[in-house]
Amino acid sequence: MKKLIGAALAATMLTSLAHAAEVKIGFVTTLTTGAAVIGKDQQNAVNLAMKHMGNKMGNLDVNLIFADDGFKPETGKQATDKLVKQDDVDFVAGYIWSNVLLASRKSALDAGKFLISANAGPGPVAGKLCNENFFSASWQNDQTPMAMGEVLNQNGVKSLYIIAPNYAAGKGMVAGVKATFKGEILGTDMTKWPSQLDFSAELAKAKASGADGLFIFYPGKAGGAFMKQYQQAGLKDSLPLYTVFTVDALSLPKFQAANFTDVLGSQFTQQWDPTLDNEQNKRFVADFRAEYGSYPSFYAAQAYDSMFLIKSAVEAVNGDLTDMDGMRAAMKSASYPSVRGEYTYGNNHMPIQNFYLREVVVGPDGNWTTKVVKTVFEAHQDSYAKDCPLK
Amino acid sequence: MDYTLLFVQVLNGVQLGLLLFLVASGLTLVFGILDFVNLAHGSIYMVGAFIGASLTFYLGNFLLAVLIALPITGLVGYAIERLVARNLYDKDHLDHVLGTFGLILVLNTSAHLIWGPEGIAVPLPAWLDGQVELFEGAVIPTYRLLIIATGLGVAAGLFWLVNYTRLGMLIRAGASNRTMVSALGIDIQSLFALVFALGAMLAGLAGMLISPITEASIGMGGQIIITTFVVIIVGGIGSMKGAFIAAILIGLIDTLGRAFLGDLFELVMNADAAQTAAPAVSAMMIYILMAAVLAVRPQGLFPPKVR
Numbered sequence: 001m002k003k004l005i006g007a008a009l010a011a012t013m014l015t016s017l018a019h020a021a022e023v024k025i026g027f028v029t030t031l032t033t034g035a036a037v038i039g040k041d042q043q044n045a046v047n048l049a050m051k052h053m054g055n056k057m058g059n060l061d062v063n064l065i066f067a068d069d070g071f072k073p074e075t076g077k078q079a080t081d082k083l084v085k086q087d088d089v090d091f092v093a094g095y096i097w098s099n100v101l102l103a104s105r106k107s108a109l110d111a112g113k114f115l116i117s118a119n120a121g122p123g124p125v126a127g128k129l130c131n132e133n134f135f136s137a138s139w140q141n142d143q144t145p146m147a148m149g150e151v152l153n154q155n156g157v158k159s160l161y162i163i164a165p166n167y168a169a170g171k172g173m174v175a176g177v178k179a180t181f182k183g184e185i186l187g188t189d190m191t192k193w194p195s196q197l198d199f200s201a202e203l204a205k206a207k208a209s210g211a212d213g214l215f216i217f218y219p220g221k222a223g224g225a226f227m228k229q230y231q232q233a234g235l236k237d238s239l240p241l242y243t244v245f246t247v248d249a250l251s252l253p254k255f256q257a258a259n260f261t262d263v264l265g266s267q268f269t270q271q272w273d274p275t276l277d278n279e280q281n282k283r284f285v286a287d288f289r290a291e292y293g294s295y296p297s298f299y300a301a302q303a304y305d306s307m308f309l310i311k312s313a314v315e316a317v318n319g320d321l322t323d324m325d326g327m328r329a330a331m332k333s334a335s336y337p338s339v340r341g342e343y344t345y346g347n348n349h350m351p352i353q354n355f356y357l358r359e360v361v362v363g364p365d366g367n368w369t370t371k372v373v374k375t376v377f378e379a380h381q382d383s384y385a386k387d388c389p390l391k
Numbered sequence: 392m393d394y395t396l397l398f399v400q401v402l403n404g405v406q407l408g409l410l411l412f413l414v415a416s417g418l419t420l421v422f423g424i425l426d427f428v429n430l431a432h433g434s435i436y437m438v439g440a441f442i443g444a445s446l447t448f449y450l451g452n453f454l455l456a457v458l459i460a461l462p463i464t465g466l467v468g469y470a471i472e473r474l475v476a477r478n479l480y481d482k483d484h485l486d487h488v489l490g491t492f493g494l495i496l497v498l499n500t501s502a503h504l505i506w507g508p509e510g511i512a513v514p515l516p517a518w519l520d521g522q523v524e525l526f527e528g529a530v531i532p533t534y535r536l537l538i539i540a541t542g543l544g545v546a547a548g549l550f551w552l553v554n555y556t557r558l559g560m561l562i563r564a565g566a567s568n569r570t571m572v573s574a575l576g577i578d579i580q581s582l583f584a585l586v587f588a589l590g591a592m593l594a595g596l597a598g599m600l601i602s603p604i605t606e607a608s609i610g611m612g613g614q615i616i617i618t619t620f621v622v623i624i625v626g627g628i629g630s631m632k633g634a635f636i637a638a639i640l641i642g643l644i645d646t647l648g649r650a651f652l653g654d655l656f657e658l659v660m661n662a663d664a665a666q667t668a669a670p671a672v673s674a675m676m677i678y679i680l681m682a683a684v685l686a687v688r689p690q691g692l693f694p695p696k697v698r
Contacts, residue, residue: 034608036508166670189653190670195614197605200403200535201650207530208396221510225605228512232532232604234522250509254606257448258514 022061023314023321026083027303028076028094028104029118031068035194035220037250038096038299039068042118044292045284045300049307052287057314060321065089069100071194076100077107084111090321091116093306096219096299098122098141098168109133114313114327118306119299121350122168123175127384130348133324135331137306139271140350140382141172142179144244145217147269147355147376149180152213152242158183161211161239163202163226165193165218173217173244179383186211197225203233211239219245224254231262243268247360249297252368264368267359271351272301272340273372280308280337295369301339312336344379348388352381395528400650401643406535408642409542413597414615415622415634416549417590423629423695424566425583427476428487431494432594433612433619435471439464439595440607441502444511453516457599461592468591472584480583495612502609510608519603538600545593546635553631562586566629566695618645621681627691637692641677648673 027046030039043066055062065087069076076095083089084107092108093116095101101120108115109131117125121140125131152160160183164170174188186209189202206214214235218226223246230241247255247266255263274285274295284304288296296304309331316330317323332345343353355377363369418432442463446456471494479490519534553559564572565582573579598611605611622641626633652673656665684692 032503033610034508034510036503036609037510040508188666189649190666191649192670192674197611197614198407198601200406201400201646204396204399204403205650208393221606221608224510224512228606229532229604232515232520232522232534234530234532251512254509254512258512260512260514 021059021319022063023057023091023310023319024063024065024087024089025091025093025307025310026065026067026080026087026089027118028067028069028079028083028092028100029303030071030096031066033071035071035096038220038297041250041297041300042094042096042303045288045296045303046307048284048288048291049304051291052283053307053311057311058319060314060319067094069095069097069104071097073097073099073103077103080104080107084108084113089113091310093137093310094118094303095120098172101125102168105129105131105134112324114310114324114331116306116309118303120169121172121382123172123384126348126350126382127387130384130388130390132328132349132390135309135345135349136351137309138302138351139353140384141169142176142384143355143377143380143382144269144271145173145176145215146180146383147357147380148215148242148244149177150376151267151269151357152177152215153180153182155213157181157213157240157242159186159211160184160213160215161186161206161209162188162215163199163206164188164190164216165196165222166190167193169219170217177215177244183212194220194222197222199226199229200233203229203235207233207235207239213242214239215242215244216246217244219248223247224251227251227255227263228260231260236262241266244270245298248299249274249295249369250299252360252370253294256368264360264362267357267373269355269376270298270358271353271355272298273356273358273370274301275371276339276341276356278337278339278341281339281341284339295363295367305336305338305340308336308338309334346381346385347390348382348385349390350382350385352379354378355380395526396650399529399531400646402531402535402539403650404643404646405639406539406542406642407646408639409539409546410597410601411615411618411622411642412542412635412638413545413600414594414619415626415638416546416631417593418619419623419626419629419631419634420562420586421590422623424562424586425476425480427480428484428491429476429590430488430491430616431471431498431612432491432590433614433616434495434498435464435468435591435612436594436598436615437502437607437609437612438467438498438598439591440598440602440611441506441511442467442595443599444513444602444607445506447513448511453513453519453603457596460599461596464595465588465592468595469584469588471591472587476587477580477584498612499609506607506609508609510606511602512606513602515603534603541596541600545596549593549631558585618677621677623691625681625684625692627694629695630691630693633691633693633695641680644676644680645673648676652676 067079091114096119098120117136126140313327313330317326343351357373358370443460622637626637653669
């Protein structure tokens with residue numbers, strides 16, 4: 001009898017242990033400073049993903065830990081260190097900013113954790129510094145501006161002036177547009193990041209250059225500032241603006257509130273749009289709007305994808321988190337339902353995916369949003385893949 | 392050399408300088424007269440921007456919103472003086488720094504709670520949203536001209552206030568010997584509170600003026616406060632004239648550096664290296680100026696005579 005009770009007790013303990021089994025995910029994003037608006041959007045998307053998954057990946061409960069990078073590389077690295085050392089997470093995901101990802105990647109990868117970027121895609125991480133445990137749920141930085149360069153060619157733009165912030169992503173964006181744009185570059189200004197928000201000197205130079213078009217990359221609040229100063233300078237007709245990652249679902253409601261109609265009709269390239277026609281995207285956009293009352297941004301879309309990418313890995317190994325090879329192979333196959341539709345991974349674990357031209361329009365309900373104009377690239381691979389020694 | 396472009400860039404520099412002056416004048420008054428290091432001065436600039444932005448949406452008129460937001464920001468400054476600053480006057484500078492650094496965190500978080508993290512884009516009335524062609528090719532946004540006019544007007548007003556009014560005389564007297572002033576029956580506490588509120592209004596005005604160009608956002612104060620300290624150190628702490636000249640100087644150096652340094656560097660190095668070096672060096676230039684001034688004239692370019 002005693003034995004029986006003992007066995008029963010042991011069995012209960014085992015089941016309770018199995019119940020306690022969980023997958024720990026750390027998500028590093030920006031939760032303070034003005035850039036917290038992006039982090040909050042990502043946080044909302046991750047929480048929505050958890051809701052859609054019933055807070056479970058396979059048979060494991062999800063233990064999610066958000067961490068703040070404070071918009072600074074050093075703080076982001078500290079947050080990553082804490083996640084891998086103190087919390088001992090299985091996956092580190094997130095990273096809006098390229099400089100934060102570059103500062104943090106070693107902490108996560110050296111500890112043998114999977115690192116999933118939900119936004120940043122600096123060149124080194126795709127090339128020489130690629131790693132078998134790194135996966136991108138977004139893009140390589142250069143790809144989106146490369147698509148924009150192609151749009152410029154198609155639009156017959158002959159000469160271009162470039163203004164971008166002077167940090168890792170800004171340099172990648174400039175390299176990207178220069179790689180595909182066939183016309184002449186009349187000037188490039190790299191501005192102080194993230195403190196410079198007044199672009200009067202740069203706009204005056206761009207105007208004086210007499211270029212056919214102006215290309216910029218200003219994520220977050222700098223983008224809103226640039227768009228306003230561009231309008232105030234009255235350059236819309238003489239110097240058409242081409243942007244990447246500058247106008248997004250976070251800035252559009254603000255522009256609409258301020259009745260800033262110049263932004264309607266502006267075009268930019270991206271791998272995703274809320275109108276993309278697939279089941280995962282429809283559910284994501286509809287439920288995000290119902291839950292949070294606004295359109296999701298591309299930051300949110302990628303954060304949502306990153307959770308489903310991790311889920312596909314956990315399910316492929318039936319919750320055996322020691323099977324790194326199995327999880328890696330599962331993620332490499334990109335067999336999860338992505339909101340951007342199907343894509344594949346290159347040898348450097350960067351997506352090979354479509355890029356679309358998006359345009360700002362008034363949505364059916366009166367809210368400003370975007371639609372897809374056309375597909376610019378199909379199954380586009382970044383140019384750093386050849387520098388990556390992975391097979 | 393394209394002189395039209397040079398002219399436009401000089402105007403841009405002057406405009407940036409005048410905005411800096413609005414923030415620096417309040418800081419230099421408080422630092423010079425109250426001997427109080429106020430790191431949170433930039434946060435008052437942010438609070439002013441947010442109040443102005445909210446009122447713009449509420450009233451539907453930017454200029455009216457600024458006029459109403461100014462006294463409100465002054466009241467915020469007055470409250471800060473009564474609740475926080477006054478208790479710190481007798482302590483040393485390190486306590487000022489610690490106390491006002493705490494205030495920065497409190498004000499940033501309060502703004503986050505009240506207005507949310509996303510910031511507010513401020514619309515301009517149509518007549519300010521256009522451009523003015525001063526002469527052939529020199530097209531300036533109308534709003535930037537308004538900033539220049541406002542900045543010059545405020546500078547003139549302050550000059551008159553400090554030098555030709557009874558209040559200004561008391562301010563100057565309080566700065567040189569506060570014990571004597573209070574012995575003569577002047578309520579020095581109220582005087583200091585008034586100076587603090589005036590400084591807050593000036594910083595708030597700068598925040599309101601910049602928000603249609605950038606936006607009202609959390610942490611905007613942190614970006615301007617460092618440059619503002621550079622301005623008052625270069626100009627001489629406590630000197631209104633010094634703050635004015637140093638602010639214009641720094642506005643010009645910053646703008647012209649951004650505008651022309653790259654081209655200058657290209658004369659002596661290849662384009663790629665110039666493109667990388669120019670933004671780094673132009674970001675450093677105002678600090679190089681400050682270091683040079685500190686080495687040659689540690690008291691600043693125009694130190695007040697009373698000290």
